[in-house]
Amino acid sequence: MMDFDDFSGNLPGKPLSQGEKAAAVLLAMGKTVAGRLLKYFTQHELQVIIACAQSLRSIPPDELTVLVNEFEDLFTEGTGLMDNAKAIEGILEEGLTPDEVDSLLGRRTAFQGYEASIWDRLQDAEPAFIGKFLLREHPQTVAYVLSMLPSAFGAKVLLELPDNRRADIMNRTVNLKNVSPKAAEIIENRVMELIAEIDADRNSAGSTKVAELMNELDKPQVETLLDSLATISREAVGKVRPKIFLFDDLLQMPQRSRVMLFNDIAAEVVTMALRGATLEIRECVLASISPRQRRMIESDLAAGMAGVNPREVALARRAVAQEAIxxxxxxxIQLKESDTEQQAA
Structure with missing residues (x-):
């Protein structure tokens, strides 16, 4: 390790500080030799040398000879060390990686601060929340975002993506090439929108908790509680109601989502949930299952509610709603049609 205090002695002209002396020695050595010495300095020492080199005065050859007489064979008459900033940059590039040079010279300080602010802030959200957002994006965009996330968090987000999309996104991430600055800017703007959604979601944590509680109740109980809440704050109802999903809300679910939902729900659960249901609910559910399963369920439903425990019906409906959530x-799946889909319909 080079110690700045090792440089001593009275030099002509304005006295040099220890950092200036170290910078002068490195500048006089040339890039190749000086670059090999950089690894022996600490980060702090390098920063001091860089700062000194930026304002280092012109040093005549005789002064350099006094300062570094052990290296006198490297000096030639007329060495002036006038372009110090450019020279020290060249030396750094010889011995350090580009990222290390950029960091020391402060080139990327602002950009790295921006990078850290957006990619690190994503970790404040649940992986499921990020995964749900990414499903709206093009797979190539998802691949870029995953490549920028810290590995541990990125892996969790990847597991939140559907199986039928995961392989394609992993392949795109593996083969991801350099992204143009313009494309990166567009994607990062979308990430900023996601961060805004995260902040909004965090601010609405109370309404989310209330909705989760109400999702465990039956429709009459939910309506009673919402009516009671409305007497205090209609604004609070407006925040809670969109987050509640009950069995009857299947009517607002897109058909393709209903098909996926009932694909893995046991026939006996579907049958129990449909007992006593309105004809509209019954038809929308039966239209989402296979013809064979539909015939079996319709046959069972023909018996009506005789001998059926209402609590079992409520539990079956709750099981369907919870699976949908x-x-x-x-x-x-989507719980409700998007605004665009509703307008198209």
Whole structure:
């Protein structure tokens, strides 16, 4: 390790500080030799040398000879060390990686601060939330975002993506090439929108908790509680109601989502959930299952509610609603038609 205090002696002209002396020695050595010495300095020492080199005065050859007489064979008459900033940059590039040079020279300080602010802030959200957002984006965009996330968090987000999309996104991430600055800017702007959604979601944590509680109740109980809440704050109802999903809300679910939902729900659960249901609900559910399963369920429903425990019906409906919420949180289905789809319909 080079110690700045090792340089001593009275030099002509304005006295040099220890950092200036070290910078002068490195500048006089030339890039190749000086670059090999950089690894022996600490980060702090390098920063001091760089700062000194930026303002280092012109040093005549005789002064250099006094300062570094052990290296006198490297000096030639007329060495003036006038372009110190450019010279020290060349030396750094000879011995350090580009990222290390950029960091020491402060080239990327502002950009890295921006990078850290957006990619690190994503870790404040649940992986499922990020995964759901990414499902709206092009797979190539998702690949870029995953490549920028810290590995541990990125892996969790990847597991939140549907199986049928995961392999393609992994392949795109593996083969990801250099992204143009313009494309990166567009993607990062989308990430900033995601961060805004995260902040909004965090601010609405209370309404989310209330909705989760109400999702465990039956429709009459939910309506009673919402009516009671409305007497205090209609604004609070407006925040809570969109996050509630009950069995009857299947009517607002897109058909393709209903098909996916009932694909893995046991026939006996579907049958129990449909007992006593309105004809509209019954038809929308039966239209989402296979013809064979539909015939079996319709046959069972023909018996009506005789001998059926209402509590079992409520539990079956709650099981369907909870499965819908789970699939929605993982980005596999939509609970409601988007505004665009509703307008098209």
């Amino acid at each position: 789970r699939l929605s949180n993982s980005g596999q």
